[in-house]
Amino acid sequence: MAKVKVKVNSKGAQALLTSQAVQANLNARAARIRDAAGPGFKVRERPQRVKRYGVQVRTDSDTGRKAQADTNALLRALDAGR
Numbered sequence: 001m002a003k004v005k006v007k008v009n010s011k012g013a014q015a016l017l018t019s020q021a022v023q024a025n026l027n028a029r030a031a032r033i034r035d036a037a038g039p040g041f042k043v044r045e046r047p048q049r050v051k052r053y054g055v056q057v058r059t060d061s062d063t064g065r066k067a068q069a070d071t072n073a074l075l076r077a078l079d080a081g082r
Helices: 008-019 020-036 062-072 074-080
Strands: 041-046 054-059
Touching: 008 020, 020 041, 020 074, 041 062, 054 062, 062 074
Parallel strands: none
Antiparallel strands: 041 054
């Protein structure tokens, strides 16, 4: 079996991970997770990340914190982001 060497183009990978298409995809997934989790959750965009774009779904109120503590709402809503 032949050995295959792969050399990653770091600048190209970084450009892909910070592209508008990736940002839109991640924002849409996070919004679906937030909606599935119910009230009391928000989406936090993390554009300040240098090598990649990030987004989080977080609790936003006591309602969200209670839902997360009692029913693990965010974990149950993860499938909505697929």
